[in-house]
Amino acid sequence: MIGERHKTALAEILGADGVVQDCASLAAYENGARYDRGSAALVLRPRGTAEVSACVAYCVREHIELIPQSGNTGLVSGSTPDTSGAQVVLSLDRMTPIFDLDIDNRSIHVDAGTRLSDINGRLEPGGLFFPIDLSADPRVGGMLATNTGGSRFLKYGDVRSNTLGLKVVLADEAGTVVDLLSGLRKNNTGVDWKQLFIGTSGAFGIVTECVLNLERLPRQVSTAYLVPRTGTAVMPLLRAMEERLGSYLSAFEGMSGNAITATLAHVPSLRNPFQNGDVPNYVILAEVSRSWLPRDDEQPLDAVLETVLAEVWGAEDAPLANAFVGPAREMWALRHALSEGVKHAGRLVAFDLSFRRADVLAFCDWMKLELPSHFPDVAIFDFGHIGDGGVHFNLVVDEARAGPVDIAFERRLRDWVYSIAVDRFGGSFSAEHGVGRKNQAYYDLYTQKKHKDLAAGLKQLTSPGRLGSVCFG
């Protein structure tokens, strides 16, 4: 689908080993982390910003469509080619050499192809980390493109609020490089251009390097499972914990009984932590943490958490039915296994929604009442980040009863869930996974015309070339 002339020209820019064209090697770049299957004309593997710029300039001039790909761990078909066979993947997987730590500034300058685990592995001895906690291990360019949140958003914020600088290649005929790498924490001298390239799936430019804020690594961690008295007790419980624990509180994650049960059944290494094995309807994983080493004269963190839980439990109208402090590793293991676990419960149709915080449970409760009459053979296996309003709203279809899930059924189900989430509850149809090809139809449906017009104008202004899997205009 792409002529020899282009292959030769691109190999001149990148060297022969920078251009992948044999079918066996292409596969890893064509297939997404979940379901997604596409077909690439070619994969380009530049080794630095200058090579990205040269590739982009060539492709824009030759009207070749580029799909930037980072760790390819996303779930919305944002980083893989479509099935046309005409798109060229630009992979960041060789963009890793820069690793420039500024200890005094608590920041690091890295290439966009660096893996999250590499950053944090190399920083650990110095007691620092990039504080985005994910179940996956993406490369940082993709984290920027989707503005990932993760399990500790409540304490540290998202990728956006931890980004101090970027270098970006625009998809214009020159492959213009925009240097926004200053690394300053404060700078109000005009438009903060880096914001346009965060969370926009690479449509306005390819991020090639970045400067990230680092935080002190937690040195003391304590976790508890909390069982709220009812669904409506979850927000009073969160308020009570925030009031008493303030900046200690680093996670407040919700797990439905369905999600827990499915995960315990399918991941044999997990122990059922609940009394008599009875899984409650809903469980909160609360984490408190401190970044300093334990001090002799200081109450241990487990004791702090126990004191606070006793206080909350003892209050009038206590929102707690049960609570127990336990080993952090084991408690998180269950939480991090949920995503895999629910996949085994049946055919999964997954949603990454967000709401104002109180509406997460309100939405889930509404769905529990209404879903059965609309989609009788679909069950809810939700879990998520109550502390920031995000919920991985997973629906599992009983295919034995409903028949196999076809595209029309999935589309009907998605349309209905999104309409409730967005129109009725004022929520977002993509909390932290971005748009991608998968959510394009919902972007088109739920985005106001004025916003689309602005996006189309911005696209012309920055990267008029064909770049990325999403059309925001």
Next chain:
Amino acid sequence: MIGERHKTALAEILGADGVVQDCASLAAYENGARYDRGSAALVLRPRGTAEVSACVAYCVREHIELIPQSGNTGLVSGSTPDTSGAQVVLSLDRMTPIFDLDIDNRSIHVDAGTRLSDINGRLEPGGLFFPIDLSADPRVGGMLATNTGGSRFLKYGDVRSNTLGLKVVLADEAGTVVDLLSGLRKNNTGVDWKQLFIGTSGAFGIVTECVLNLERLPRQVSTAYLVPRTGTAVMPLLRAMEERLGSYLSAFEGMSGNAITATLAHVPSLRNPFQNGDVPNYVILAEVSRSWLPRDDEQPLDAVLETVLAEVWGAEDAPLANAFVGPAREMWALRHALSEGVKHAGRLVAFDLSFRRADVLAFCDWMKLELPSHFPDVAIFDFGHIGDGGVHFNLVVDEARAGPVDIAFERRLRDWVYSIAVDRFGGSFSAEHGVGRKNQAYYDLYTQKKHKDLAAGLKQLTSPGRLGSVCFG
């Protein structure tokens, strides 16, 4: 300078009391917080988004230049009219009725004319606050337009990272209202448009309402003055404090001996807190805080701070020469008086700079060596936010020796200081005050052509009308 026809039309939109035209009443809107003196054709005082939209639409269609004004506490001539007498001020001072607290979401929806002190005064009984700590008391629209940082940026971040939503009126012929008020903490469904309107001085639209993130109010606070052994000991000291205090550390402010001495001399209510009254060359005000009420079984915060300081002091190559814990109110009173204090030391030429954190002191040290040979009768009275790299670099001219400061002298001095700050140290010429008319020349000088082109395009796309005191294109 503005015809009766326009006055009549605008009075029809706003009512007679919404249009100010008598000289006595105009003065408050024409003069800035420091030095700035302008002349307005008219002041418009809308009472809500719909009225702002109608005014803006009229003015754009009639080619009338609008200057949005919020609390008018800024220091860069961003919110006042120029001296032409042709500009119309659009004041937010009657935009205050909305005050809609969402306790569960820890957020508040307010009108852009609401004062910071009003927000925090009304929130205090509930134990919440908008965590931007300033010496001034601006209205929130201006805080958004300049993206203010303040003294507790280190712990809570800037206005940008605490903004969940905006409503904006664009300067086009329709006065288009863009609603970005969702209040979601996570939403990655396209361009995060609100970022364009934060820190850009109202050039791309007038923010009329916003949703702000709230934090738990500190319930325990402890402060200390730290005297670093040398200038180069400041960063090791900050690192040692961050390592041992983590999220407790809520401020790490630097104060030069010059600034302290001038302030003690001119503010009689302040007590000299130093042994024998000997003011050190440089003093850090460190604050630790916790948002929960004291618990019986918990070590008091003063004791925590003392333990940590003893540890830091006892270390090999200790960066500390002296340190003492003292009453927070008194310690902050000196810090917050510095801005006023240095004004009494002579003719002030003030700079609001920022650097990577280690470069604040490196820059100040360089200046101490080099300034005397370039500007012999100018002394340095710096103070600032070491924890986030910001420095209020104040120069005081001895007019008795140098003669009165004229425009040419101030321009020469500014040009030289900015060239060192930006070109040599990679710093910013405006950390948290924005651009304004005052910094327009430095924006023009230090902004890359590509960035100006992008800004000009963005201006056409959003607010093609004449809006605001700054030209970013």
